Amino acid sequence: MDQRDELRALSSAVLDVAAHRSVTDVLQTILEAATRLLDATYGALGVPDKKGSFAEFLATGLTDEQWRAIGPVPRQHGLLGIMLCDPSAVRVQDIRLHEEFAGWPEEHPELTDFIGMPITAGDQILGELFLANKRAPGGFTADDEELLRLLAGHAAIALVNARLYEKSRELSIVDERNRLARELHDAVTQKLFSLRLTADAAAALLPRDPERADAELATVRTLARELTDELRAVVDNLRPADLTGDGLDTALAKQVALLDRVHGATVALTGGPCTRLSPEREEVVYRVAQEALHNALRHGSPRSVTVDLSCDGGAVTLTVTDDGTGFDPRARAGAGRRLGLASMRERARAVGARLEVKSRPGGGTTIRLAVPASHVAGERSEPAT
Numbered sequence: 001m002d003q004r005d006e007l008r009a010l011s012s013a014v015l016d017v018a019a020h021r022s023v024t025d026v027l028q029t030i031l032e033a034a035t036r037l038l039d040a041t042y043g044a045l046g047v048p049d050k051k052g053s054f055a056e057f058l059a060t061g062l063t064d065e066q067w068r069a070i071g072p073v074p075r076q077h078g079l080l081g082i083m084l085c086d087p088s089a090v091r092v093q094d095i096r097l098h099e100e101f102a103g104w105p106e107e108h109p110e111l112t113d114f115i116g117m118p119i120t121a122g123d124q125i126l127g128e129l130f131l132a133n134k135r136a137p138g139g140f141t142a143d144d145e146e147l148l149r150l151l152a153g154h155a156a157i158a159l160v161n162a163r164l165y166e167k168s169r170e171l172s173i174v175d176e177r178n179r180l181a182r183e184l185h186d187a188v189t190q191k192l193f194s195l196r197l198t199a200d201a202a203a204a205l206l207p208r209d210p211e212r213a214d215a216e217l218a219t220v221r222t223l224a225r226e227l228t229d230e231l232r233a234v235v236d237n238l239r240p241a242d243l244t245g246d247g248l249d250t251a252l253a254k255q256v257a258l259l260d261r262v263h264g265a266t267v268a269l270t271g272g273p274c275t276r277l278s279p280e281r282e283e284v285v286y287r288v289a290q291e292a293l294h295n296a297l298r299h300g301s302p303r304s305v306t307v308d309l310s311c312d313g314g315a316v317t318l319t320v321t322d323d324g325t326g327f328d329p330r331a332r333a334g335a336g337r338r339l340g341l342a343s344m345r346e347r348a349r350a351v352g353a354r355l356e357v358k359s360r361p362g363g364g365t366t367i368r369l370a371v372p373a374s375h376v377a378g379e380r381s382e383p384a385t
Helices: 003-019 023-037 064-070 078-083 142-205 210-236 241-246 248-262 279-299 335-350
Strands: 040-048 054-060 090-092 114-121 124-134 266-271 304-312 315-322 354-359 365-372
Touching: 023 040, 023 054, 023 124, 023 142, 078 090, 078 114, 078 124, 114 142, 124 142, 142 210, 142 248, 142 279, 210 248, 241 279, 248 266, 248 279, 248 304, 279 304, 279 315, 279 335, 279 365, 335 354, 335 365
Parallel strands: 266 304
Antiparallel strands: 040 054, 040 124, 090 114, 114 124, 304 315, 315 365, 354 365
């Protein structure tokens, strides 16, 4: 293979590495490329663990039967251990004569000429790549060593990128779990609470007023159906069912009417209709209203709760006010209220809205959300307080 062919093969190998995302795929591509480029019979690549062995250990040139016969993954001893501590390359005519040679299992193939290269990123040794038994006579050359060092440098970048990709995927999974937790909390918890209250009311009315109990059970059926729709919307990442069909004003009116019926407190809606917002912003307003109502009715023991929807200066403002027990926003809230407040703040930030929470012990609570009618992508919102 002449120099031009080597460079073409190396370029192809690096592109192959960049195309793979999992760490194992990256390592396999590195190993196969190195074995092919240096015309070696055998090759191996190891990534150390913290227990004296290898988290990943791949080999090429062996049959499946040979691999099984060799036995467990090697330990970090002998020359393998030295290469994980010293960033220098190792190139010898006969590995069996090296002072650090520690032997191999009975079924291991006989190795003679050997070249090994640590895979490094800065001061960190990420792994080691080694080849043995060059097919052409004369063993591995200085040019082979330089080529392997070049490939190991690209391999280090690819390995770091693959690890970062896997880490980012793990973080994405965590983010998605958090999103689902918020969605379930926002969309489902309120209806479950209302469902429970309505069922309790139906049970209490059944002995003395079956007709009213039957009406309450009809509400239970309605809530159960809506709850099913909400769960389906969460799973499918759809908008709330009421918003899809009715729009923000009507959806809020339905929510308020339902809560006013099933709770002892008076729940009323004022203001509206307002400027239509994008579907994303309408959902934020609706979810924040749901959460604010839920927090007030569940934690505040109010006599009345008012939801106001107004338009002013190109913005839609939602205000939810209650005359309940209130709380100190600076103090650590309970788990339910804390998750609810965090959910509202995250939703507000996502669409460039401003969220204000005003409350004091014994003085009720006011939640105000101001959503701009137009929102430039990437615009940062003012801090939610």
